[in-house]
Amino acid sequence: MDWFYSGMLRMHELLAWASLVLFFARGLAAQFKAEWGADDRLRAISFGLHFLLAVSGLSLWGLLHYDLLRDSWLAAKLLALCAYAACAHWTVVSRDYRLPAYLGALALLGYAIGASLTRSATLGL
Template sequence: MSQIHALMGWFSLALFLARGLAFQFEQAWPMDARLRVVVFGNDLLMTVTGLSLWALRHHNPLYDGWLAGKLIALLAYTVCAHWAMGRGEFRSLGYVMSLLFLAYMIGASVTRSAALGLF
């Protein structure tokens, strides 16, 4: 299940990278309803596998700092990604920030460290 969760995470990253970049250049296809269903489905399955791994491995964000950091970054990513795919004038900043939060989530998952293994 861990490998499936990771694979869906990489798929989500690639999909957001492509969709977000195309949206910044005002292309129409990133907001296609069929693609949005694929994105929602992947995010839903990734959430289910993530919560399952959380329960099966007895992780606790109060004790596992990397998980708390990842959850906080997930909330920040969600806000910034929504901002990036909106109609605001600073949506490019939202896109860059959402990519940074995605990178942090991946780094925290790989290193199992809230500080990404730097300290």
């Protein structure tokens, strides 16, 4: 069981970093109005990364018996990730709110990472 957990955790971390780098690049491309940032192939890769992140995250959640009522950091992280998804979408498709959405998405992603690392909804403050 320990080998499964450590492998799943490592895969989840690598997928999260890959997703972060891809969003950072696509968000910058959107800021400079580069068309490759909204390419369908990149959208498919992004969807695949997020799907695998969800599967590995849910697997870890079940394996470690987390409870959203007891583990408030996980509930806060999931809410931040939902808000991040909305902001990330607005970053790529919106013309008027591109920069605020990009900055908001990066802030929410930073919060989600911080909550994961500190295991605290208040980031240990």
